[in-house]
Amino acid sequence: MNRTLTLSDLLAHPQNGGLRIITGEPGISLPEAFVESAEDRLPWNNLGDLAVLTIAPPSDAWQQDALIRRVRDRGFGALALLDADRFGVGTRVLAGRLGLALLHVDRPMELAQAWWQLREGRDSLMLSYVRKAARSFEYRAEGVSDMIGHLAANLGHGIALVSREGVLAQSGGILSAGLLSEIDFAPWLDTARSAHGCVASVRVDSAGRSGLRLAVFGQGFGEVQLGALAMAAEVMMPAVAARILIDEVAEVNDASVSAGLLGDFLEKRSAPDLDLERRMLDRGWGIGGYHLGFRMVGRTRIDALQLLRELKRYLSGLSADWQAVTLGEGIAGWLNFPAPLRQNDLEAQVAALKAMHVEVRRSFNIATGIGTPDSGPTGLAETINGASEAARIATQRSATGWFVRMDALGIEQLLLSWTENDTFVPAARSLLAPLRESNAELVPTLGSYLDHESSISATAAALGLHRNTVAARVSRIQELLGLDLSDAETRLALRLACRAVAG
Structure with a gap:
């Protein structure tokens, strides 16, 4: 391979020896790199190459100036050496005036190896990434997010699991919305670069979820590095896809257990069941204090588990403890508070739930009901059942945006809600x-x-x-x-x- 590198290519390499710019621009070309112990061992050339010195520079300012002049006189365009950040202001100004990029490096030989990988050893760079990815799988991962964290830490770059709707999990950096928009979701492998950065991605071959991609992203990647990262992403993808499947099986099992537990609790709400309540507490559910129940049901057939995933994204942004589980053809949940809500605070929480309803309706044809605030385990059952009744009414209320709040129902609505069952009790x-x-x-x-x-x-x-x-x-x-x-x-x-x- 014969390609001129730029300083930005080296800066983007995760193992560049701790390279930092003291003076100079990241876009300068570095056709070749020479590693020597002293500047008098460097060859004479006029190509603007990179000189890497393995010894520390002199401490006196006049000697530092002399070093800068001698390296530039030999035709080099950049100088990387130990302790370059100790160079005085005058020496830095001189380097800038002479057109010599002055670079600090902690490990000169590692920098030389990075240059070689980018310039001549694409396969070596790709294999290096693959080995790092393989080491990541030696660590136990609690879930796909944890696995992505291990991969990002070992590769030294940002890694994200993405869909067209947004970032599902990421580590090692923040994948901007602008860079996400550059990803082409159609091909198997894709690379892109823009003002937002660089990204290499591969389609995730998952039977459970479609439209996902595993992306490696960062700033300043050269063509060689971006290509190597694309191949590394392809190698990492099967393990990530397998982890997604494991997580989905666990998620389905957990949703089934949660739904069964909540269903049993709602059926026995009039007779306290200490064993049921203990099992709910073991799952981290807040059943003491004060509650505000909510219920979302599909107006047409929906995937309740997918709806739950979507809801959790919004619920995590609320200022209250919350719980949500799949129940029947929808979701049942509640907000939990340590003390009774003042009216203004209650209105704010209801407004937040309504905003969530509006957002979720962009993807799911749902109706939402909000129960009446109540307290304790018995009150929890009451507010959830009230929310269920409100949701049933909401399925017929286009005028309210398919959103009904139980404690806002009047006499006429109470009559309409009567269906000869005990869901009328909260109202x-x-x-x-x-x-x-x-x-x-x-x-x-x-x-x-x-x-x-x-x-x-x-x-x-x-x-x-x-x-x-x-x-x-x-x-x-x-x-x-x-x-x-x-x-x-x-x-x-x-x-x-x-x-x-x-x-």
Whole structure:
């Protein structure tokens, strides 16, 4: 191979001996490299080559100036040597005026080897990358992200697992959106360079997930290095694909266990089950404190596991602890808080969940429901079931963007949500909460009053109370609820709510 290298090519090599520019531009050409112990051993030439000296420079400024002049007089365009960062300002200015790039290097022989690999030994460079990648697999990886971290650390370059939608995992650097856009997802191997950097990528041959690529990226790669990295990426890809498959199997198993556990918990919410709660705690689920449940269901057939992956990206950016699992044809989850939320904080959390819903709907045809805030293990079941009911209503509510919040439902919506099952309970509890908080006797009084066709006398007889007591309670109920009990639909809704709570 006969190709002129540039200084930037050497700077991009992961094993360049600790090369740093003191003066000069990274774009200068370095046709050849010569390694000697002293400048008088360097040949005479006019090609602007790289001179690498293995001894430290003199300490006196006039001697440093003399060294710079002698190397430049021999026709070299760049000088790399130990302790070049000790050169004084005057010497650096002189080097710049003479057109000599002054470079510091910690390990001169390693720099020479890097130059040779880039200039003459492409196969050697590629094999070097492959050996480093192979060493990465000696370390136990907890997942694909961990494996990519090992690869990046050993290769000395950024590595990312990407799709057209974005970066799924990366280490050793940040793959910019601009450089990601330069990747061609069609061919098996692809290399690209732009103002954003350089990248070599290979299609990931995964049966579980399509459209993925393994990319190695950085700045200033020459053609030789970029080509070697592309081949190294091809060698690394099967191990990464296998790790993805292992992770997917584990993810499916974990999702199945989580769904079963949550399903059992929701079924037994009225009777505390300490074993269930212990298993939930073992999985790191927050079941104490205060909760806000949410539920996403598909309006058409969806991949619930893929939806869960997408949700986790957004949930990780929230300011609350969270949990989400696949459940039926969708996702059930909750936010967990150590203390009750103030109204403003609650509104902010609901707004964040709605923003997540809007973003996810770009890829999934879903409806989302938000439950009523509640506390403790029993409250967790209530808020999730309330969210499930709200989600069911949301599937028919295009006017609200397929998003419904249970505690924002009015009387009419409560009637529409009644389906003769206990998912109505959270909404009923929320509606009757002012009565329960004021006086424990008000809810049964209201239920009896409505069951007896709004008759004060009949209610008093049924409850064994004086009619004046019942009349006072009914007046208090209307005041607390702010509802007109003479309205037929209002009475029906309240009667259903009382029965749901009593049940």
